[in-house]
Amino acid sequence: MAENGTDDFIIRTEDLHPDSTLDIYVPNTRDEQLVLLLRNQTPVIIEGSRGTGKSMLLRVCEQRQLKDFATDKVLPIYVSFNRSSLLKSPSERQFLHWMLSRLASTIFRAVQKQGLAAATSRALNVLTGGTDATTAALGGATRLEQVAQAFEDSYQTPDVHVDDAAVPTIEKFRDAIEDICDDYGIRRFNVLFDEAAHIFRPEQQRQFFTLFRDLRSSRMTCNAAVYPGVTSYGGVFEGTHDARIEQLVRDVSERDYAKQMRDIVLRQANSTLQKDIAERGENFDALAYAVSGNPRLLLKTVALAGKLRVADVQAVIKDFYRVQIWAEHSSLAERYPGHKALIDFGREFMQETVLPEAKKKNDRWRENKRDVRSNVIWVSRDAPAAAKEAIRLLTYIGVLSRIDEGYKGTASQIGARYAINVGCLVADEVSPIPVIGELRRHNTQKKFTEFGASNSRFVEIEGIVGSAIEADLAVNLSTLLAKPIAKLDLTDHQRRALLSVGLSTIHKALLAPESKFQEAKYIGPVRSKRMKNVVTAAALEYLSG
Structure with missing residues (x-):
């Protein structure tokens, strides 16, 4: 188990007893x-x-x-x-x-x-x-x-x-x-x-x-x-x-953003983690800005970062935002093959076009010693329906967050602005922490990369998908229930506990009584109830998309 107590982090409200809600609520x-x-x-x-x-x-x-x-x-x-x-x-x-x-x-x-x-x-x-x-x-x-x-x-x-x-x-x-x-x-x-x-x-x-x-x-x-x-x-x-x-979008430029993110973690942190955050505040803040206002991602990445040392934090940012967050996005195609073309296009569009273009602009501003940085893109309202649908799917897992609609771009064209997740934007940097620091100090929503209606990548996805973008072609439920519990959004400790008592598939985990969870080491009657609730919530979340 983790020394800093992060194995016991509550990352979903469903895992929390309603009476305890106000105890960990940290509002802005x-x-x-x-x-x-x-x-x-x-x-x-x-x-x-x-x-x-x-x-x-x-x-x-x-x-x-x-x-x-x-x-x-x-x-x-x-x-x-x-x-x-x-x-x-x-x-x-x-x-x-x-x-x-x-x-x-x-x-x-x-x-x-x-x-x-x-x-x-x-x-x-x-x-x-x-x-x-x-x-x-x-x-x-x-x-x-x-x-x-x-x-x-x-x-x-x-x-x-x-x-x-x-x-x-x-x-x-x-x-x-x-x-x-x-x-x-x-x-x-x-x-x-x-x-x-x-x-x-x-x-x-x-x-x-x-x-x-x-x-x-x-x-x-x-x-x-x-x-x-x-x-x-x-x-x-x-x-x-x-x-x-x-x-519900938390603006990283808000004055109280960093404090709110820190307090969210401190409400659940033990004394060891509290000490690490106090001593390595800048590293913690890098994780907080990388999540772009998502408390669940913050709790998960803090748990992965151990003692919050520079090397650990930078390794977590690189792995989580280059691999794990995209694995979650791509897994949607596994569950919903009718949307596969849109899901795959969204990932390729971000990784091959959006992120390189945004990085190039920020690098140029840095070289020219300009105090300007941006993680914002603009998409024409006249873009093909398939392209807009693929972009909207990216907002589901938080790779993009919509800022507004009806915003004027070049030549007074109208479109929507989206903020790129900061972690995704900096994941390929040699040293993400200082780059995140630059974004904190100099970020502006007034500068953005534009993607017009006739963008070549948009034409590409329209040719593949056409207008058939509301397919409801989910994989058979029995197929999903047979998937391994590795597919669930659980901690390594929780997965090991399930496997140790033979709960290897989603179906087995859903049907297991609390007594089954108690067969795992260090899990008694109290923790088994919470474990059952956590696993059930994770399973239902996976089945729902």
Whole structure:
């Protein structure tokens, strides 16, 4: 185990008990703005790359509103749809009925936890699927909880029909919510959807956003966290009218950026790591700027950097941003062969064109002793659809982050600006740390490399893909479940523990009880529960994309 305690880092909010959320939450001004928006009546959709902290903001909103419920009477409902990738029943309406079952069950349990569902009512019966509230209070699963679980287990028996007759219509569900609010003095429910829909299943996404819109009322506000570049809102949902869409991007030029990143790690650091950070602050800051505002990547790279010595930090930057982050991007093609051409093009475009061009400009400014550096590119809005789709996919894992749209380039052409991940930009440097220091001091978004509509690389991908860019050609779920646990985003220590007890595939890890994890060295009843949660979250994340 690591001497500095990084083996126990919590890198996903899903691995954290909700009650502990506020203990490790380290906000900046933008984070607090988003939490405030989530608390309001207007629906909000937060777009952010993997690991940027979307789930954390939803949980912070939930925990704060729970504390204020006695006075505000707004009951937060956090519900994660991260198990949607396991749905494999033959029902055409499985996704809609699963969403309604899971949402209704979560609301019922939240009302019950507030001590407001002691007696059965017609409205509560809608949320339970007819199960008596008294029976449910004694620990028994409601009918709708059973339905949701049956859908989630359907990947094991995909030909078996799930009896979902108890699932209410949207109209009955909304009426029940109105009655519950009136009966129990609840002003409104504030629903916080996490992992809103399978990222490469456009039809699932469209069903979700249709439900999102249809649920809206004076008694219920819906909010959601989604990924940029891979979210399909559908023709019915209109972003400007049905919700306020906000970006979660941390600007490395912000005055409090370095402090926030440092505090995020210090909240989980033991005394050894705290001492290393204090003694080698510049090296730590290099890692913090390399992640371009992504807390998960920061925790992972700090764990890899050991004592934070110069040689260790530079080796981590070179390996992580030249190999590991691109392996994650390329693995999407393995899971979703229908998108392979776009995914492969995105990597080649970045590595062969974007990164060399950006480096060349920064090198020239350095040689000319100009205090200017940039990690920004501009892409014409008239670029081929396939090229823009490939670029949007790069925002999913954070290789690029969209700064804005509608920005004027050369000859007053309109396009979007994207920030290149700093680690990716400097990974090929002999000494990345001083180059990152230059970017910190001299970076500007006003200077950028332009890629116009007729760029030769864009023409190339358009010729390969054409306009067929919404293919939903995922690899069969059984094939993914048979993959080795090396595919999961786990620490080396966690992988070794799984292998030591024979949990060699994703399927075995998902099905294993906590007692199986306890067979590994140094893992007792308390750690086995956390280990089970971590492995399950990593597996579901892999299956979802």
